[in-house]
Amino acid sequence: MSATPILQIEDLRISLPAGADRPYALEHLNLTVNAGEIVCLVGESGSGKSLAANAVMRLLPEPRVHVSAGRILLDGEDVCSRSEAEMRKLRGDRMAMIFQEPMTALNPQKTVGWQIDEVLRLHTDLDRKGRKARVLEILADVHIPDPASACNAYPHQISGGQRQRVMIAMALVMNPRLIIADEPTTALDVTTQKQILRLIKEMQAKHGTGILFITHDFGVVAEIADRIVVLRLGELVESGPADQILNRPQHPYTRALIAAVPALTPPPHKPLSDAPVVLRASNLRKSFAARGGLLSGRRNAVVAVKDLSFALRRGETLGVVGESGSGKTTVSRIVTRLLESDSGEVMIHDRDLIRASRADLRSLRKDIQMVFQDPMASLNPRKRVVDLIAQGPIVHGVPKAEAHARARELLELVELSPAAADRYPHEFSGGQRQRIGIARAIAMQPRVIVADEPVSALDVSVQAQVLRLLADLRDRLDLSLLFVTHDLRVAAQLCDRIIVMQKGEIVEAGPTAEVFAAPEHSYTQALLSSIPGRDWQPPQLSVA
Amino acid sequence: MPSILVYLLRRILQAVPVILLIMVGSFLLIQLAPGDAVDALVGDMGGADAAFVERMRQEYGLDQSVLVQLWRYLVKLAQFDFGWSYVYEQPVATVLMSRLWVTMLLMVGALSAAFVIGVALGTLAARRAYSLTDNVISTLGLIFYAMPSFLLALLMILVFSVKLGWLPVSGIKDIGAFHTGWRLWVDIARHLVMPVAALSLIYMAFYMRLMRTSVLEVMDLDFVRTAKAKGAGGRRLMFHHVMRNALMPVITLLGLQISTVLGGSVVIETIFALPGVGQLAYTSVIKRDLNTLMGIIFLASIIVLVVNIVTDMIYAWLDPRIELQ
Known part of the structure; x- marks a missing residue:
């Protein structure tokens, strides 16, 4: 050379x-x-x-x-x-x-x-x-x-x-x-x-x-x-x-x-089959009207989710994985009814979220909370952290003083200093902001947390910490997690079961370990073989 | 049929009810004011007896109810008959046509000057952001932005016509000079310099401010960095990558402002005694010349609607992501 x-x-x-x-x-x-x-x-x-x-x-x-x-x-x-x-x-x-x-x-x-x-x-x-x-x-x-x-x-x-x-x-x-x-x-x-x-x-x-x-x-x-x-x-x-x-x-x-790089080894299989189902979604459908001229007559609907059903058990983490356009985010928005579905039902302890009246919906929402991808965009920049966290409970009738006291406790639970309560979102790093987002979600004492790409905007080392926090909270508070992600490494680390979505449909579902070890559908196989660095097994390192 | 024609046809069809609503609304609003054309005429004559007034009203159809008058007007309008102007003793269409070109020259001149100079200065200010050049341009912009056009017009007459004697005080051409050919056009241009400047400066300031912000924003975008990484720089970078993208909000504003420019021309034409549609509107209101006034309103609505359709099309042409539909 x-x-x-x-x-x-x-x-x-x-x-x-x-x-x-x-x-x-x-x-x-x-x-x-x-x-x-x-x-x-x-x-x-x-x-x-x-x-x-x-x-x-x-x-x-x-x-x-x-x-x-x-x-x-x-x-x-x-x-x-x-x-x-x-x-x-x-x-x-x-x-x-x-x-x-x-x-x-x-x-x-x-x-x-x-x-x-x-x-x-x-x-x-x-x-x-x-x-x-x-x-x-x-x-x-x-x-x-x-x-x-x-x-x-x-x-x-x-x-x-x-x-x-x-x-x-x-x-x-x-x-x-x-x-x-x-x-x-x-x-x-x-x-x-x-x-x-x-x-x-x-x-x-x-x-x-x-x-x-x-x-x-x-x-x-x-x-x-x-x-x-x-x-x-x-x-x-x-x-x-x-x-x-x-x-x-x-x-x-x-x-x-x-x-901090998530290894491609799924968690040990948890015996969850006899745990009660906390959320059951059946036959969800959603299509969006496509753009097209009134006179051109081309107004075909785009089907984002077709005939989707799944059940989430108590203490379980269900991963929804797929590429962009697979409909995974639409699913997360339908089950929280941030988006109206065309048909189907979402049952949370025997009440249907999809058909709930306005008043019922409000009480049902207490049970199902969301954590969003971009914590900067999803936290109101003009509110103090304590107000952000206490807002939900106050809306649901908790006295202000009590809600604030609880918010401060929650900060500790998500491993933030109680002094964080009186500061504003922009004063925190991305990972800290996502902790605030998580505290805001669990303030409502929900049964289910729907997390849409909660760690995608974070650095690897921070990502690992937030994932650990989520797993820890899930176990301590007996939460169920619907975890939407495009990152199969992250899914492998956290999820007990996964659903693989393609073009609005489930192509494969099952315990994470089984899906990763022996994917049946060709799309799942393609996804898994595309994980960058899949042949490299990160060494087991002791971190000082 | 090509989609562009379908689009145009639809936009024109949509415009019909809009125009109808404007015409009906204006007609009724004008009726709300006390007095009519006969009152104004009689006032000019220095009074007349009641029988004569009555006969005039019958002749002009003013003795009918408002709704009958409205209906008659609309039926005629549907045949593009704007009626008769009692003040000018001519069909309204003739009166309008003889004056439209002055207003068009004024508006097109003012808007193009405002757009071209505003965009150029805004771009310059953005390229030299926070420098002396930028400060001078921005401060001048602020001054023009804050100054009412009638004040500016009077100041300009004072300085350039009365003190310096460079430009004519008023009118559209030298009466009695009987210029022909290119001399006539030079004469008209000389008469239009101050009106165009007075009308355009505030819009120039608008576009300059907006273009400056927009260029600064676009210069920070990823694709501009890509262009730089390709080795593009200087004029090529500004024209192809920055300015064209930065123009979008300016064009939106231009389309929205066409009606206020039309309104501004009423003031400017009156001050400079230009025989345009704006001045005609002013005298028609004073003389209660209903037909002429309605004709002007009709014309103005058409101009505004056409300009809006044109801006939407320019917008779609500049930005391929936008589809006309």
């Missing part, structure tokens, strides 16, 4: 504006990407990993955030000393970037073809015909089914996976030396994620590109990394070959991170 690496970052320091939580977003970062190598930059939110990527591209929001020390060498040449005009020539040509959310990363007003063509217009002298041919070629390369028609499509007209392929095509079209991929599969379904990861590897092997791959997901890391660099709060804690970091991590932080 030739000597000069594609990317060398030496002792990089990025300064934050005065008044930030720390003076430097990144300090003493050293990193090398060689030709044909995938280097994973791993860290939780706030670790500075995305800033490192933007620093290489020189896309930092300067001058507020800027490189204040160190060097970034692309093919041995310093990037930091270049003018903006020189940088524009490099970007898109010799180094390219792939972003997390392909929907927002593509211009909604331009066609896919136009957006790829723009790279060629910027960096080549090809004429219109030559560019068109190249665009079609690269779209075929990334396995877009019908390149010619994809060219004329707008980003909103193609699927999420296709959009990410377009992003990759855009990054690859000039055969760059370096590709920086910033969480490129985080927003995608597992099966799509698997395809995209495979595509990235395939492209990298074909062109010998160096890839700096930024992610928080150790599953993904295990899937593709050659070498790994772990960041925490702007500091490099550990780096080395993938095998060494994944299986023999040295630094306590790396060890803690890896220990």
